[in-house]
Amino acid sequence: MKKLINDPSSVLADALRGVELAHPDTVRVDHENRLVVRADAPRPGKVGLVSGGGSGHEPMHGGFVGRGMLDAAACGEVFTSPTPDQVFAATVAVNGGAGVLHIVKNYTGDVMNFEMAAELAGAEGIEVASVLTADDVAVTDSLYTAGRRGVGVTVLVEKIAGAAAEEGYDLAKLAELAQRVADNGRSMGLALTSCTVPAAGRPTFELADDEIELGIGIHGEPGRERQPLAPVKELASRLVTPILSDFDFTGAPVIVLCNGMGGTPLIELYGLFAETCDLLSAAGVQVARSLVGNYITSLEMAGASITLLRADDEMLRLWDAPVTTSGMTW
Amino acid sequence: MKKLINDPSSVLADALRGVELAHPDTVRVDHENRLVVRADAPRPGKVGLVSGGGSGHEPMHGGFVGRGMLDAAACGEVFTSPTPDQVFAATVAVNGGAGVLHIVKNYTGDVMNFEMAAELAGAEGIEVASVLTADDVAVTDSLYTAGRRGVGVTVLVEKIAGAAAEEGYDLAKLAELAQRVADNGRSMGLALTSCTVPAAGRPTFELADDEIELGIGIHGEPGRERQPLAPVKELASRLVTPILSDFDFTGAPVIVLCNGMGGTPLIELYGLFAETCDLLSAAGVQVARSLVGNYITSLEMAGASITLLRADDEMLRLWDAPVTTSGMTW
Amino acid sequence: MTSELTVQKFAAWMHAFADDVVANEALLTDLDRQIGDADHGGNMVRGMKAVAELDAADFANARDYAKKAAMTLIGKVGGAAGPLYGTLLLRLAAALPDDGPIDHAGWSAALHAGVDGVRDRGKASAGDKTMLDALLPAVEAFDANPDDAWAAAAAAADAGRAATVPMVAHKGRASYLGERSAGVADPGATSSTLLVQAAARTLA
């Protein structure tokens, strides 16, 4: 395992020290609870936005804390959802009296830990609403499964809900909007290489030189299917086709996230984005906004994911609203 | 070789198509000449800023085209400096009558191609000044060598000169400032893994699991020395120590760039940045501004570089000025 | 089967479990690497090391100690394992009698409460390839073998763990793999087996 780390057990603490030193104007860091908190939180009268999850997906979530996006991120160990104590501390830190929205990716651990935190917050008289993202079409959804994973749409929910909270949406309206965004997004990802969890010390899976994993999540978990490597034109179609067969993206403005998993260079992501646009245009999908880059990653994994959001005018307006975070600024 | 590409020969053309689709508000793309040009160029009365170089270093340079930074980037093939024709076309495209500044990284090819382009532009009556970046302390500088490579400081020159051009600096003043920034910056990089040039199809060098290359540039060229892997605290010192022994960074505000080579995740870069800050503070260096992320990369190489710039009030003011590009925005 | 319930006894169980988790960290992580996200070993070690640092002398009775151990897991572990093991211990603690004699029925009630807690929290069923596939047979065997309850439970947990190997996961992270989740033992069922085995060594 080759990493710029001191020790597998100190990766998160070391990184948080760096985050604090790098972004003193935007955020403060609670090292004990491993929180990245907006520098000016809590903001009286504004709904607080809290997300969080395992680390290793940077810039998500800590890099999305700031004006127009999250108020706090609870940082779990690498690929391990944060504890209820952390999420509770984040909730208290950003509660400005108007309640707090939890943005939770649908993983068993995340859901349980955020649920318990919401109970703790409720017991302290803080009103909490939760939105669940579950946009990964690689996973079959049924009553008898854990449901779909929350992946790329989480970034879009955080941006759009963040702008709405800044505008003064109340908790109920904000939760409704955020869930609407989550429900109208779909994603699909693939990996060219595995990542290596520092504590595990070896790659989570092994791929031959001509193989990809299709339908991977963001925790280095293997995908649904191993397939032969192919030109990016073909790979784009393996991502876009299942998304389009899962949900109707025609007849509305669509926001596209062409996301790198961490180890894929930008020059390749732009190529993937071009192919994706070709496929969408052939399918009659109208790309209204787009984002190309590393936003929700799996450590150093090479690969990419595509997320489509069926937007509306409200979402577009909030998408365009200013945002100032280390991971996303306009 | 596992890459999200169609063909080694189409990587750049495909990526430029994606850039055009992703950033229609900020830039336009000249596909024939492989230029990324600021959407509103040329701006009458403003000095035009042109940089460029081989591709594979994204976001540099195409991602730095926009308000407050470059007016155009000439994109060579992967790791191959652009031709004089390309640089000349970029120069013409951004000439608003106040002359054009070329920002050139010190590589034999880049220097020669930009020189020839400047001659062509001069013949057309366009005034061109050039600034050369040569900040890599890994390389011995002497009369009998090609001199130091231009690396991380190039990003800082582009930001600071871009803001100055926006403010209305004339060509002579701009060139003086830009060269001053270049001369006051020093960098050092290391690699944990090699990158693979698409056309070569195999890694440029091979490292054992416990080895690093110290003193690498940005073209996948091997470094000066192979060393054992070590904790990031120690690696930070192997980067910072030669920088500090090369140039005096005390007694002035310093801008720090903690840069990823493309395949190193943000969580590690923040850890490296924290260790770097510790070392700088122990050495009495005052960190005034910082930037952590992937800014000048070598395709998918895992590794990082540190750049220090001995700044002054003028540079800090220009550093803080607004910038709107896909690779850097504030 | 009647024994004494004391803080020390309960703490001995937790220490034995902590030791086993530390000794098996690589195994737990490697199972999770194959069908999950490679953190179960680290998660359990982080949590149980913190539990092992509790000073038994600080607690009035086993119930309070167990409750604190539960809160420690919840506060330290995260992931799926944190809330699940935390809830298991929290409910088990609440069902414990006061310190003093505890008989087979007393332990049975506590174990049932704990395992029901896991079921409530995680909404998984037998056969979903989770820790329940070790815990449910363990409790069943405990009930059915009053004379040798802990040993029977430990054996049943291990058999349940082994039975997860061919299973296709329906809950937890391994479920994302679909059919490809078959062939590897469930990490949580494996750590749960260590828990029951530690009980058999310390509580029998």
Add this chain to the structure above:
Amino acid sequence: MTSELTVQKFAAWMHAFADDVVANEALLTDLDRQIGDADHGGNMVRGMKAVAELDAADFANARDYAKKAAMTLIGKVGGAAGPLYGTLLLRLAAALPDDGPIDHAGWSAALHAGVDGVRDRGKASAGDKTMLDALLPAVEAFDANPDDAWAAAAAAADAGRAATVPMVAHKGRASYLGERSAGVADPGATSSTLLVQAAARTLA
């Protein structure tokens, strides 16, 4: 030694060089991979393919053809090789006589002009481990062997190329490697050898 200078003759040289570059792309890239940045093969192929696409019929004389070939290299190649090979051909073209008979002195003057161009452009000297280490001995051998000039030049270029193997580079990208640049032939000296060898096949 006197021969005819025609567009066709000059174009034959360029086509032969293009063929050799294409056939040796992997070698050139691999040499550059070891002591440079792995693009010399691609650079030369891109440039010489474009040169090979020029239609000899479009040009009035060899000089014009050579000038266009030079501009094509400058416009297509980039890197260090583009300006260097471009300048080589541009200066060589300027020194060519009109189409018609060209003797040993005529070719010698043209070659000297071209190689001096490389030296002016790149500011390297003999022994710096660059293309000059093939080109300089080639020109010298050409001059010294009026009867068998091209063959002698080709042999000298190849010997010069081989002599770059142990050299430590002082110019170009390989110089960044310091001592570690020794042990591999210089990519540009290797492609330059192909250029002179192609001349020996087509111009002799």
